[in-house]
Amino acid sequence: MLDLSSFNNLQLDAIREVGNIGTGNAATALSKLLSCAIDMDVPRADLVSIYSLAEYYGDPDATVAAVFVRSLGEFGCSLIFIQNEDDSAMMVDRLLKQQFGDSLPAELPQDMLDSALAEVGNIILSSFLNAINMLIGTKHQITVPGVARDMLASILQVVASIFGEMGDMALLVNTELRMGGTDRHISGNIVMLPDPDALELLLRKLQVL
């Protein structure tokens, strides 16, 4: 099994580049979906202590909305799209207004909002993943998305427990998307968590292992 603590900069750079390709594709898909310009940051690939994941992203107590999917197949990984509550609400609102226009009722049931969020998250995360699988020539299958709205710390325990089985560090590929076209930008983070054997496969295909 790969030892995360022995990762070198070349390997982290290669993974960051993979994140870049994935994010580019996700940004394009989201831009089409919402009909607006999307800005993206250069992704980061970081090794983070599983005990301070929440602090890495912000205030552990803050309420966030998150969409989670698993990629099954040769390149197994977990992906999370995570946003502040407000950003998420604005994004969902924009999507629904676009689909339903002025006929959209002011108060929508929570399950409809969750389902819209799951759909946007799904499009972002599967586009991200498609680009990576294309790059390394693997096939994959993506699960139906799961949605949670809760404290940042609680949500990131999913990540901590996945990596915690192996050690104290998590490898995160992290990138921010910003949706333009309104008075206020809407932001969201894509977090990619490759399984250990997928990570090995990825590094091999990129010829840095």
Place this chain on the structure above:
Amino acid sequence: MENTYHVGMADLVVVSAPAKLITLGLGSCIGLVIFDPVAKIAGMAHIMLPDSRGAKTAEKIGKFADTAVPTVIDEMIKKGASKARMKAKIAGGAQMFALPDAPTDFLAVGSRNVKETTALLAKAGIALIASDTGGNKGRTVEFSTNTWMLTIKTLGKGKADI
């Protein structure tokens, strides 16, 4: 004046009263409290995973149920608590995401944490007198040695004492 202790992920704290023990944002993790109201000693652990057998080296003792439970008990005895008087309360063990069509063993770590912690307490002969576990919501918990109550805050549901 009671001291307030923040128990971080995989941490374990044992204190004498008066004290307040707080742990933030329990998702699949377990907030375990064991206390002896006569000796006025309490311990809290923030347990992440059920079982340390797969772990490599130098892990935090509070991280796994099978290392945390006996250690909290031992540390309390060292401070003068009596095992016969110890009682326990637990909260947490939620499953934050549900994926309908996928194998979700790794997402169900919360229920495995609950099961293992409960079994270890029973094995040690410590009465589990209150628990608030499972579901799909995160919990922030606060234990006060003034009342020996565990206050649980859940998003959208407010506060409850157990």
